[in-house]
Amino acid sequence: MTPRRCTRRLRADGARVVATATLALLLAACGSPPRPSQNPAQHSASTLAQAGARAWARGDAAQARVLYERALAAAESVEDFDLAGAMLLNLALVQGAGGDLAGAQARVDRIVAAPQRYGDALVARAATRKALLYLDAPDPDAALAWATRAQAACAAPCALDATLANLRAHVALQRGDARAALQWAAQGGARSEDGTAERANALRLSGRAQRALGDHAAAASALAQALTIDRTLGLSDRVALDLVAAAENESTRGDAAAAREFYQRAIDVYLAAGNAAAADALRPRLATQR
Amino acid sequence: MFSATTRLALGYSSMLMHAFSRRALLRVPTVRSALMRQIQVTGVQALPYVLVVALLFGAVVVTRALELLGPDDDTALKAVVWGGIRELGPLITALIIIVRSSVAIAAEVALMGLRGAIADSHWRDIEQEEEVVLPRVLGAALSAAALVSCFQFVAIGAALVASALTLGTAIEFELDSFLTTASPLQVPLSIAKGALFGAGIGAIACYHGLQVRDEVGALPKAVVAAGAGSLTFVLIVDLMAIVLLVT
Amino acid sequence: MSTGPAAEPPRTQSQRRQIAALLILALLLAITLAGGIAYQHGALTTRSHVYFLADDATGLSPGTPVRMSGFRIGKVAAMQLQPDLSVKVVLAIESEPFSHLKTDARAEVVREQLRPAAIDLRPGSDEKPLSEDDPQVAFRKRGTLTEIAEDLRTRLAPILDDVKQLTGTARARKDDVDAILQNLHALSRDMAGTAQHMNALTQELRGRVERIGAQGEGVMTEANRSLVRVGNLIGQADRSLEAVNARLPGMLNKADSALTSLDAVLRDTRAISSAAAQGVPGLMRSAGPLIDDSRDTLQGMRESWPLRSMLPAPPPAALPIDSHDPAALHTSAPR
Numbered sequence: 001m002t003p004r005r006c007t008r009r010l011r012a013d014g015a016r017v018v019a020t021a022t023l024a025l026l027l028a029a030c031g032s033p034p035r036p037s038q039n040p041a042q043h044s045a046s047t048l049a050q051a052g053a054r055a056w057a058r059g060d061a062a063q064a065r066v067l068y069e070r071a072l073a074a075a076e077s078v079e080d081f082d083l084a085g086a087m088l089l090n091l092a093l094v095q096g097a098g099g100d101l102a103g104a105q106a107r108v109d110r111i112v113a114a115p116q117r118y119g120d121a122l123v124a125r126a127a128t129r130k131a132l133l134y135l136d137a138p139d140p141d142a143a144l145a146w147a148t149r150a151q152a153a154c155a156a157p158c159a160l161d162a163t164l165a166n167l168r169a170h171v172a173l174q175r176g177d178a179r180a181a182l183q184w185a186a187q188g189g190a191r192s193e194d195g196t197a198e199r200a201n202a203l204r205l206s207g208r209a210q211r212a213l214g215d216h217a218a219a220a221s222a223l224a225q226a227l228t229i230d231r232t233l234g235l236s237d238r239v240a241l242d243l244v245a246a247a248e249n250e251s252t253r254g255d256a257a258a259a260r261e262f263y264q265r266a267i268d269v270y271l272a273a274g275n276a277a278a279a280d281a282l283r284p285r286l287a288t289q290r
Numbered sequence: 291m292f293s294a295t296t297r298l299a300l301g302y303s304s305m306l307m308h309a310f311s312r313r314a315l316l317r318v319p320t321v322r323s324a325l326m327r328q329i330q331v332t333g334v335q336a337l338p339y340v341l342v343v344a345l346l347f348g349a350v351v352v353t354r355a356l357e358l359l360g361p362d363d364d365t366a367l368k369a370v371v372w373g374g375i376r377e378l379g380p381l382i383t384a385l386i387i388i389v390r391s392s393v394a395i396a397a398e399v400a401l402m403g404l405r406g407a408i409a410d411s412h413w414r415d416i417e418q419e420e421e422v423v424l425p426r427v428l429g430a431a432l433s434a435a436a437l438v439s440c441f442q443f444v445a446i447g448a449a450l451v452a453s454a455l456t457l458g459t460a461i462e463f464e465l466d467s468f469l470t471t472a473s474p475l476q477v478p479l480s481i482a483k484g485a486l487f488g489a490g491i492g493a494i495a496c497y498h499g500l501q502v503r504d505e506v507g508a509l510p511k512a513v514v515a516a517g518a519g520s521l522t523f524v525l526i527v528d529l530m531a532i533v534l535l536v537t
Numbered sequence: 538m539s540t541g542p543a544a545e546p547p548r549t550q551s552q553r554r555q556i557a558a559l560l561i562l563a564l565l566l567a568i569t570l571a572g573g574i575a576y577q578h579g580a581l582t583t584r585s586h587v588y589f590l591a592d593d594a595t596g597l598s599p600g601t602p603v604r605m606s607g608f609r610i611g612k613v614a615a616m617q618l619q620p621d622l623s624v625k626v627v628l629a630i631e632s633e634p635f636s637h638l639k640t641d642a643r644a645e646v647v648r649e650q651l652r653p654a655a656i657d658l659r660p661g662s663d664e665k666p667l668s669e670d671d672p673q674v675a676f677r678k679r680g681t682l683t684e685i686a687e688d689l690r691t692r693l694a695p696i697l698d699d700v701k702q703l704t705g706t707a708r709a710r711k712d713d714v715d716a717i718l719q720n721l722h723a724l725s726r727d728m729a730g731t732a733q734h735m736n737a738l739t740q741e742l743r744g745r746v747e748r749i750g751a752q753g754e755g756v757m758t759e760a761n762r763s764l765v766r767v768g769n770l771i772g773q774a775d776r777s778l779e780a781v782n783a784r785l786p787g788m789l790n791k792a793d794s795a796l797t798s799l800d801a802v803l804r805d806t807r808a809i810s811s812a813a814a815q816g817v818p819g820l821m822r823s824a825g826p827l828i829d830d831s832r833d834t835l836q837g838m839r840e841s842w843p844l845r846s847m848l849p850a851p852p853p854a855a856l857p858i859d860s861h862d863p864a865a866l867h868t869s870a871p872r
Contacts, residue, residue, distance in 0.1 A: 046854055053852035071854075086855035093856055097864070128858050135863040166860035188860070201861050237867060326552055334555045436563035443566040469577035470602075470609065477571035 045074035045083050049090070056094065065094045085111050085122040092129050096136065104133050115153075124154035131167055140171045162192035162202065169205040178212035185209055200229035200238060208245055216253040223249060236273040240266045244282065251289060260289040298497075298519060305493035309427040321425055328429025332391040332488075333436050340386055344441040347382060348448025351375065356456055375449060376476050377532070379442045380434075384487035384524045387434055388517055392495045395426050396516030399499025400509045422500070427492035434488025435481050442480055483531060487524050494519040578612075585635035586614065587628050587658075587667070589644050589676035594624040596646060596654040603628050603644075603656045610634045613656065626676075628656065638667040643675035 038046065052067030072087035088107045096104035111118045111126035118126070127150035134143035147164045154160050169184035188202035203226035210219035223246045230238040247262030263286040270279035315321045351374045399422055450468060454461040498516040502508045591597075594616055603611040611630030619625055628644070639661035648654045658674070661667075667674065707714060861867065 049854035050851045053854070053856060056856065057852065083854060089858070090854075090856045093858075093862060096862070099864075125855075125858055132858070132860070132863050135865045138865060160858065163858055163860040170860070170866060197857075197859055197861070201859070238861065241861075241867065323549075326549075326556055329556045329559070330552050334552075334559050337559060432560070436559050439563040439567040439570075443570055446570070466577070469574050472574045472577075474571050474575040474578060477567055477574065481567055 039078060041074045041078040042080050042083065045071040045080065045087070048074060049083070049087060052090065056090075061094055061098055065091065065098075068094065081117050081119070082122070085118040085126075089122075089125055089129055092133070096129075096133050101133055101136055105130065108133065120153050120155060124150050124158070124160060127153055128160050128163060128167075131164070135167070135170070140174060143167065144171055162188045162196075162198040165191060166198060166201045166205055169202070169209070173205065173208055173212070176212075178209045182206060182209035182213065195229055195232065197230070197233055197235060197238070200226045200233070200235075200242075203229070204238075204242055204245060207249065211245075211249045211252055216249055219249045220246065236269055237275070240269040240273070240275075240278065243269065247285075256289045260286060263289065301497045302490070302494050302519070302523065305423055305427065305497050306489060309424045309489075309493065312424055313428075315421070315424055316428075318421075321421055324421065324425035325429050328395075328425050328492075329433050331394070332387060332430050333433030336386060336390055336433070336437060337440065339390075340383060340437045340441050341444050343382060343386065344379075344444035345448045347378070347441075348375065348445035348450075349452040351378075351445075352449045352452040352456065375442060375445045376472075376480060377528075379445060380438045380480050380484040380487060381524065381528055383434060383437045383441050383484055384491065385521075387430065387437070387488060387491055388520045388524065391430060391433075392491045392516050392520040393513045395430070395492060395495035396499040396513045397509065399426075399496055400502035400512050403500065403502050404504065404506060404509065423493070423496045426496050427489050430492030430495075431485045431489035434491070435485035438484030439477075439481050442477070483527070486527060490523045490527065491520040494523055583632045584611065584629045585632045585669075585672070587630065587635065587638065587642075587644075587672040587674050588625055589628075589674050590619065590623045590625055591646075591676050591678070592623055593678070594626055596648050597624075597626060597656070601654055601656060603630055603658055605630075605634050605637075605658045605660065610658070628658070630658070634658075634660075635672075636666070638672075638674065639663040640665045640667055641675070642667055643677055645677045 048067050048071035052064045052071060055061075055067055056064040068087050068090045072084055072091065075081075075083035075087055088111055092104040092107040095101075095107065108126045108130045111122055112130065115123045127146050131143045131146035131150060134140070134146060137143075144167075147167050150160060151158070151164055158164075165184050165188035169181045169188060172178075172181035172184055185202050185205035189199055189206065192198040192202055203222045207219040207221075207223035207226065210216070210222060223242055227239060227242040227246070230242055243262050243266035247259045247266065250256075250262060251259035263282055267279045267282050267286065270276070270282070316325065355374075402422070446468065450461055450464045453459070453464045457464075495516040498512040498519065501515075502512045597613055597616065599613050599615060601613040602609050603613065611628055611634075613626055614629035615627040617625045617627070626644075637660045638658070641661035641663040643659050643661065645657045645659065646654055647657045
C-alpha cells in the first residue's frame with residue numbers, strides 16, 4: 001500500500017464514518033421519544049383497544065365488543081384502571097347502541113360505584129354516558145339528573161360541557177321548550193371546537209329549536225352549517241339527520257318543493273349508507289309533500 | 291108588617307091580572323096612544339142612557355174580572371163575564387127603568403088622581419082603570435124587553451172588544467169563544483125576564499099611584515113606595531129565577 | 538058632519554117611527570145574538586151521531602165538547618146507562634167530519650189538569666168508512682196527570698223497595714263487592730292479554746299454515762318433478778348398468794395393478810409424515826415469537842419518522858362521548 005493510497009483510503013473511511021454518524025444522529029433525532037414502558041398486558045390491552053376502535057369505526061359492533069372485552073380483561077389483570085375504565089365506557093357505548101341498555105348501564109355503574117379507583121375524570125365521563133343512556137330509556141328526568149352529576153364531577157375546563165349542554169337542549173326540545181333548547185344549544189356550540197361533531201350537533205339542535213320558534217331563515221342557516229361539518233367529518237347518519245331537519249324546516253315554512261328535495265337527499269344518503277329501514281321510514285313523509 | 295106585605299103583593303098581582311085580562315082594550319085608540327106614549331118615555335128616551343151604561347158595563351166587567359182572576363184562567367173569565375152579562379143585563383136595565391119610569395108613572399097616576407082626572411067613581415069604571423094601568427104595564431114590559439135586548443148586545447160587544455184588547459187576542463177568537471160558551475136559550479130568557487121586570491115595575495108604580503086620593507102629602511110616599519116596591523120586586527124575581535135555574 | 542079620520546100630527550108620527558125603530562132594532566139584535574149562538578152550537582147545521590161504550594163515563598156530561606184535529610166539531614148529546622152497566626155516550630158532530638171516520642175510529646177522553654174534559658175523536662186509518670147504521674167508535678180513556686202519576690207510583694213503589702233492599706245489601710257487603718270487582722278487573726286484564734296472545738298465535742298459525750300450505754304445494758310439485766326425474770334416472774341407470782356389466786371385468790384387472798402402485802405410494806407418504814411430525818411442531822413453536830418480533834418491528838417502524846407521519850394515527854383507546862350517541866337522537870321520525 002502506498003502512502004497516497006493509504007491517505008485516500010483514510011479520507012474515504014473518515015467520510016463514511018461521518019456520514020454514518022450523521023445518519024445515526026438524524027435517525028435518533030427523528031425517532032419517536034421513548035415510550036413509557038408498558039407491560040405486556042397493558043400493551044396487549046392497548047392493541048386490542050385500537051383494534052376494537054377500528055372494528056367499531058367500520059361498523060362491526062360484534063367484533064368491537066369482543067375486542068374491547070379482551071382489552072378490559074387485559075387491563076384489569078394488571079389493575080390499569082384508566083384503561084379498564086375506558087374499556088368499560090367503550091363497552092357501554094357498544095352495548096347501548098345494540099339495544100342492551102341494562103348491560104350498558106351495568107358497565108357504567110362499575111365506574112360510578114368506585115370513584116376512588118377510576119378518578120373524577122372517568123366518573124364524569126361515566127355520569128355523562130349514563131345520562132345519554134337514560135335518553136334511550138326514555139327517562140329525561142334521570143338524564144338531566146345524571147347530567148348535573150357529570151357537570152359537578154367534571155373539573156373545569158370540562159371537555160364534556162358541550163355534550164352536556166347539547167343533551168339538555170335535546171331534552172328541552174322534547175318537552176316543547178324551544179327557547180330553552182335554543183339557549184342550551186347556543187351554549188353547546190360555544191363550548192365546542194370548530195369543525196367537531198359536537199359543534200354540528202349544537203347547530204342541528206339550534207336549527208330545530210329555531211324552526212319550532214318560527215325563525216325558519218335562522219334554522220336553515222344553522223342546519224346548513226351542521227351539514228357542512230358532518231359532511232367534512234364523514235358522518236353519513238348525521239348528514240341524513242341534518243337533511244331531514246332541513247326538510248322539516250322547509251315543510252313548516254310552506255316550501256313543499258324544497259322539503260321534497262331535502263327528503264329525497266336524506267333517503268339517498270340512508271340508502272347509500274346501507275340503512276334501508278330509515279330510508280323507508282322517510283318515504284311517507286316525502287309523499288305528503290306532493 | 292106581614293099583612294102590609296101581603297096586601298102589597300096582592301095589590302101588585304091584581305094590577306097585573308087586570309092588565310092582562312083587559313088586553314082587548316088595546317083596540318081603543320086612546321089606550322094605544324097611551325101605550326105609545328109610555329113606550330116612548332120608558333123605552334125610546336131611555337135607550338141612549340142604557341146603551342152608554344151597557345158599553346161601560348161590558349168593559350168594566352171584563353177588566354175587573356181580569357184583575358181578579360188573571361188572564362190565564364180563561365174558563366173562569368168566560369164564565370164570569372158572560373154569566374155576569376146574562377144575569378146583570380136585565381137587572382141593570384130594570385134599575386134604570388125604576389129610576390126613570392117607576393117614579394114617573396107613580397107620580398103621573400097620583401097627579402091624575404089628585405087633579406080629578408081619575409075620580410073615585412071612575413075607579414069602578416073598568417074602562418078608566420084599565421086606561422091607566424094597561425098601557426103603562428104593557429109599555430113598561432115592551433120597553434124593558436127591548437132595552438134588555440139592546441143592553442145585552444152592546445154589553446157583550448164591549449166585553450169582546452175589551453177582552454181582545456186586554457188579552458191581546460183577536461176579536462174573532464173572543465167572539466168564537468163567547469158563542470161557544472153561551473147558550474141560545476139565554477137570549478130569549480133574558481128578554482123574557484126583562485119583560486117581566488118591566489111589567490112588574492109598571493104594575494107596582496100604577497098601584498101606588500092609584501092609592502093617592504086627595505092628599506098631596508101622599509104623593510111622595512106613593513112615589514117612594516113605587517120605587518122601593520119595584521126594586522124589591524126585581525130583586526126577588528131575579529133571585530127566584532136564579533134558584534129555579536140552579537135547581 | 539063627520540070628517541075622515543084626522544091626520545096624525547107630525548110629532549105622533551115621529552113617535553111611532555121611533556118606537557118602531559126601537560122594537561125592530563131590539564128584535565134584530567136578539568135574533569142576531571141568539572142566531573149566532575145557535576149557529577156556533579150547530580143548531581143550524583146538519584148533525585150526525587156517533588156513539589161509544591165506556592165502562593166509566595166519569596168527567597163526561599152532555600155538552601162536553603168533541604174535537605177532531607183540535608177543532609170543535611160537536612158535543613156529547615146524550616149519555617145512557619146500559620143493562621151491563623156500561624155507558625153509551627152519544628156524540629152529535631157535524632156531518633162533514635163524520636164522512637172522514639173509518640171503522641177503526643176511536644174516541645179519547647182528554648182530561649188535562651185545570652181544564653174541562655173534552656173528547657178527542659181520531660178518524661182512524663182503515664179503508665172502510667164508519668157505518669151509518671151502527672156508528673160505533675172505539676173508546677180509550679187517556680189518563681190525567683194524576684192518574685198517570687198514581688199508576689207510576691203503584692208500579693215504581695215495589696221496584697224502589699227492592700232497589701233499597703239491594704243497595705242496603707250491597708252496602709253491607711261492600712268489601713266483598715270491591716274484592717269481586719278487583720278480581721274481575723284483574724281477570725279482564727288477563728283475559729285481554731290472553732286474547733292478544735291468542736290473536737298473535739292465531740295470526741302466526743295462520744301464516745305458518747299458509748306457508749306450510751305453500752311449501753307443501755311446492756314440495757308436491759317438486760316431488761312430482763323428482764319422480765319424473767327419478768324415472769328418467771332409473772332408465773338411465775338401467776342402461777348404464779348394462780354398460781358397466783360389459784366393462785367391469787377389464788376395469789377390475791386395471792384396478793388391481795393400480796392398488797399395488799398405490800400401496801407403494803402410501804408407504805412413502807408414511808415415511809415422510811413421520812419425519813415431518815418430528816420437525817413441524819418445532820417450526821410452529823418458533824412461528825409465535827417470530828410473529829411477535831415482526832409485530833414489534835412493524836410497530837417500531839410505524840412509530841419512527843418518517844413512517845410515523847405517513848401512516849394514520851392509531852385510534853384512541855377510549856371512544857369519544859357524543860351527545861348524539863343515543864338512538865333517540867338518531868331517529869328521523871317527525872318531531
